[in-house]
Amino acid sequence: MADELLKSTNLPHDPERATLEGKNKFLGFWFFLGGETVLFASLFGTYLALKNSHLDGVPASELYGLGLVFIMTMILLTSSLTSVYAIYHMKNNDHKKMMLWLGITVLLGFSFLGLEVYEFYHYVNDYGHGFTTSAFSSAFYALVGFHGAHVAFGLGWFILLMVRNRKRGINLYNAPKFYIASLYWHFIDVVWVFIFTVVYLMGVVG
Amino acid sequence: MANQNNSTNLTEKDLFYREKKKEEMKHQIITFAMMIIFTLIAFGIVMADVSKLFTIPIIIVLAIVQVGFQFFYFMHMSNEGHSWPTTMIFSGIFAAFLTVLALTTIVWWG
Numbered sequence: 655m656a657d658e659l660l661k662s663t664n665l666p667h668d669p670e671r672a673t674l675e676g677k678n679k680f681l682g683f684w685f686f687l688g689g690e691t692v693l694f695a696s697l698f699g700t701y702l703a704l705k706n707s708h709l710d711g712v713p714a715s716e717l718y719g720l721g722l723v724f725i726m727t728m729i730l731l732t733s734s735l736t737s738v739y740a741i742y743h744m745k746n747n748d749h750k751k752m753m754l755w756l757g758i759t760v761l762l763g764f765s766f767l768g769l770e771v772y773e774f775y776h777y778v779n780d781y782g783h784g785f786t787t788s789a790f791s792s793a794f795y796a797l798v799g800f801h802g803a804h805v806a807f808g809l810g811w812f813i814l815l816m817v818r819n820r821k822r823g824i825n826l827y828n829a830p831k832f833y834i835a836s837l838y839w840h841f842i843d844v845v846w847v848f849i850f851t852v853v854y855l856m857g858v859v860g
Numbered sequence: 861m862a863n864q865n866n867s868t869n870l871t872e873k874d875l876f877y878r879e880k881k882k883e884e885m886k887h888q889i890i891t892f893a894m895m896i897i898f899t900l901i902a903f904g905i906v907m908a909d910v911s912k913l914f915t916i917p918i919i920i921v922l923a924i925v926q927v928g929f930q931f932f933y934f935m936h937m938s939n940e941g942h943s944w945p946t947t948m949i950f951s952g953i954f955a956a957f958l959t960v961l962a963l964t965t966i967v968w969w970g
Binding site for chain 2: 671698735
């Protein structure tokens with residue numbers, strides 16, 4: 655019975671939560687996300703407390719450019735949708751399409767990361783806004799950089815899963831892994847929604 | 861080994877779940893459209909350069925609604941079997957609220 659269920663032609667309807675291991679991963683990961691919420695909150699709180707302490711550096715309202723942030727937001731939002739598609743195909747036991755959509759998600763993730771690297775480079779070189787310039791710049795790089803590190807980690811995670819499972823098909827062993835990686839990706843987008851609102855939009859408003 | 865065909869003999873139950881997944885997909889596409897619209901509104905209000913007291917509360921509310929959509933539809937929190945995830949995320953949000961409140965008010969003593 656258990657052997658038969660592990661074969662990819664015979665998947666149950668929620669393959670990510672069909673085994674005890676899958677259930678544990680699912681629960682454990684949501685616990686972790688609860689903790690991540692608080693962790694990001696402390697970075698947001700620090701940023702909000704220090705955002706006006708820019709010393710001789712440029713203030714937030716002169717630093718940010720909304721065009722780039724808008725493109726980054728759209729890219730990350732779309733990548734959240736493409737990972738939804740991947741999970742949809744996972745539940746329909748369509749390994750090929752799942753891999754395709756995960757691949758698109760990874761590409762979008764890389765373009766987001768590339769734009770963020772360009773943004774930081776631009777701030778440091780054209781505005782002299784380095785990590786140690788002021789309390790504001792430290793808080794900014796700590797918050798946005800930490801989010802960027804999450805994106806980089808999520809990309810590594812997706813790529814590892816795709817390489818490891820490229821020939822396996824979907825089974826009860828790897829379905830929870832894909833599902834949880836996509837939860838992580840959505841959570842990254844959740845954090846970004848607050849970053850573009852609280853950091854960039856509120857920074858431009860003043 | 862690498863067996864990636866859809867099972868050919870679908871039962872009635874399979875078809876029911878397939879339909880249900882399609883329904884869920886529709887909700888997720890609506891969610892995506894709403895999130896794009898909220899983002900456009902938020903950027904639009906800031907570009908329009910209206911009063912700060914008006915802009916900031918609105919963009920924060922838009923962000924909260926957008927994140928709610930993301931949690932409940934993209935991350936499937938509206939599906940059954942998600943009572944613990946909901947508990948964890950809301951406790952996280954509660955602690956997050958207190959953290960931000962503490963850090964933003966403590967600077968007043970500075």
